[in-house]
Amino acid sequence: MGAQEVREGFVRLYGAEPEGVWAAPGRVNLIGEHTDYNDGFVMPFALPHIAVAAVARRTDGVLRLHSADLDSGVAELRLDDLEPESDGNWTAYPAGVVWALREAGHQVGGADIHLASTVPSGAGLSSSAALEVVVALALNDLYDLGLQGWQLARLCQRAENVYVGAPTGIMDQTASACCEAGHALFLDTRDLSQKQIPLDLAAEGLRLLVVDTQVTHAHSGGEYGKRRAGCEKGAALLGVDALRDIAYADLDAALARLGDEEEVRRLVRHVVTEDQRVEQVVALLESGGDSRAVGPILTAGHASLRDDFRVSCPELDLVVDTALAHGALGARMTGGGFGGSAIVLAEATDVETLTKAVEEAFAAAGYKAPRVFEAVPAAGARRLS
Numbered sequence: 001m002g003a004q005e006v007r008e009g010f011v012r013l014y015g016a017e018p019e020g021v022w023a024a025p026g027r028v029n030l031i032g033e034h035t036d037y038n039d040g041f042v043m044p045f046a047l048p049h050i051a052v053a054a055v056a057r058r059t060d061g062v063l064r065l066h067s068a069d070l071d072s073g074v075a076e077l078r079l080d081d082l083e084p085e086s087d088g089n090w091t092a093y094p095a096g097v098v099w100a101l102r103e104a105g106h107q108v109g110g111a112d113i114h115l116a117s118t119v120p121s122g123a124g125l126s127s128s129a130a131l132e133v134v135v136a137l138a139l140n141d142l143y144d145l146g147l148q149g150w151q152l153a154r155l156c157q158r159a160e161n162v163y164v165g166a167p168t169g170i171m172d173q174t175a176s177a178c179c180e181a182g183h184a185l186f187l188d189t190r191d192l193s194q195k196q197i198p199l200d201l202a203a204e205g206l207r208l209l210v211v212d213t214q215v216t217h218a219h220s221g222g223e224y225g226k227r228r229a230g231c232e233k234g235a236a237l238l239g240v241d242a243l244r245d246i247a248y249a250d251l252d253a254a255l256a257r258l259g260d261e262e263e264v265r266r267l268v269r270h271v272v273t274e275d276q277r278v279e280q281v282v283a284l285l286e287s288g289g290d291s292r293a294v295g296p297i298l299t300a301g302h303a304s305l306r307d308d309f310r311v312s313c314p315e316l317d318l319v320v321d322t323a324l325a326h327g328a329l330g331a332r333m334t335g336g337g338f339g340g341s342a343i344v345l346a347e348a349t350d351v352e353t354l355t356k357a358v359e360e361a362f363a364a365a366g367y368k369a370p371r372v373f374e375a376v377p378a379a380g381a382r383r384l385s
Contacts, residue, residue: 003052003384009068010054010114018054018114019142024134024381025050026119026126027175028210028343029334030184030199030294031301032278034309036169038231038271039190039242041278044171045199045377046179047210051117051130052384055138058110063098065091068116079110085165093128094135096163100155101139108143120371122216124335128164129172132156137177137381149177149381150192167225168336179380186282190244197285199377204291206329207348211358212371213315215339224336227267227309234268237261243271270308277301295330295345302332302342311337318361319344319370326350326357343375 003021010018025046032042058064063077067090075091082099094113101108113135119127136152139145147155153173160166160173170189179185183196201208235243238254246254251272258265277297284293302320306312312333319342320331331344346354355372362370 003054006052006054006068006114006116007385009116010056010112013066013074013114014056014064014112016056018112019056020138021052021054021384022134022138022141022381023050023052023384024130024137024176025179025378026130027172027179028125028208028341028375029171029175030208030343031281031298031332032171032274033301033305033334034227034231034311034336035244035271035274035278036171036189037167037228038235039244040271040275042171042187042189043184043197043278043281044175044179044187045184045375046175046181046380047119047125047375048378049117049119049125051115051119051127051134053134053138054114055135055142056112057142058112060110062110063095064112065094066114068114082163084163090131092164093131093159096159097132097135097156098139099163100159101136101145104155106143106145106147108139108145111139111142113138120212122340123212123214123371124333124337124340125210125212126172126176126335128160128166129156129176132159133173133176133381137383141383150174150194152381153177154192167228175380177381179377181379182377184285184377186278190242195282197282199285201291201345202348202376205348206291207346207351208375209344209346209351209354210334210341210373210375211319211323211344212341213313213319213339214368214370215313215315223311223338227311230264230267231271234258234261234264237264238268243268244275246272248272248276266308266310270304273304274301292329292345295328298330298332298343298345299324305333305337309337313337313339314365315339315362315367315370316342318365318367319358322358322361323354326354328354
């Protein structure tokens with residue numbers, strides 16, 4: 001998707017040139033799932049799939065929003081009328097960003113915004129975060145706010161948590177705002193410290209595939225919130241600020257202290273072991289060793305998400321099981337779960353065979369055909385023109 005195409009769409013809609021065009025990517029999370037709201041570690045990287053926004057300021061307190069991807073007209077909102085959880089439409093994401101900026105004391109006025117996105121919606125690839133971050137970056141530039149990427153991510157998370165009403169962590173917005181091409185982002189979600197880890201699987205003859213199951217998930221649904229509440233309960237019972245504070249070496253003792261709280265025990269076990277898996281992957285990649293060793297760690301992560309955290313679904317399990325049966329080095333669901341996508345680490349020479357096997361397995365099960373594509377670490381949010 002080019003900046004010129006979105007710019008021209010803006011002119012057709014609003015009858016004037018935008019002041020600029022910006023982009024923000026979706027993301028794939030290599031490892032570290034449901035750890036971000038537990039102050040833990042994550043390791044996402046940005047996708048080439050992007051949300052693009054052409055934007056111009058207004059001086060009358062009006063926010064106009066339009067998406068090229070939807071069959072709907074221009075939505076017109078007054079800034080003074082923006083209220084949390086008042087909007088059940090897609091417009092809640094960009095409007096929530098404007099609300100969050102203003103609530104934080106930033107002098108942001110109205111705007112005309114035209115959006116288009118290639119990030120698959122509902123696929124667990126952070127289409128909503130890309131939408132939020134691209135609007136935040138545009139307004140940051142146009143209103144000369146001087147905010148850094150991690151600060152924009154915080155505000156976008158607040159927009160999603162409070163305005164939209166989805167209890168998500170900080171990973172998606174930080175990945176969209178801060179990732180670099182050719183790298184995965186090792187992020188400590190407690191203090192937002194970041195480290196860019198080189199990730200060039202192609203140089204080792206490897207590929208990382210994304211398999212979009214076409215099963216739509218929604219973070220604002222109740223099951224996601226239940227998992228988060230269960231993790232908070234576990235931290236409270238164990239007397240820590242967050243599950244991040246339970247060391248891997250102390251896990252067995254911590255689980256024993258939880259007694260008959262079986263559901264909480266499962267959640268705690270997943271989060272603590274998942275943080276350990278992130279650190280294992282970082283150590284492997286930083287050592288310059290064979291990235292094939294990452295495969296079993298990904299697979300262990302899926303088992304934990306499936307059995308302990310219970311956020312997988314039959315379609316995701318079918319991707320993982322089929323890929324492993326046909327030579328994949330590792331596979332796991334990625335994103336919040338309850339649908340969305342899985343990732344598969346494979347030899348480049350096995351991609352065609354694996355893809356065919358997964359497609360045939362879905363057809364045999366009567367599922368909608370999956371969408372399969374290669375994930376290559378791309379650039380984070382930036383101005384296009």
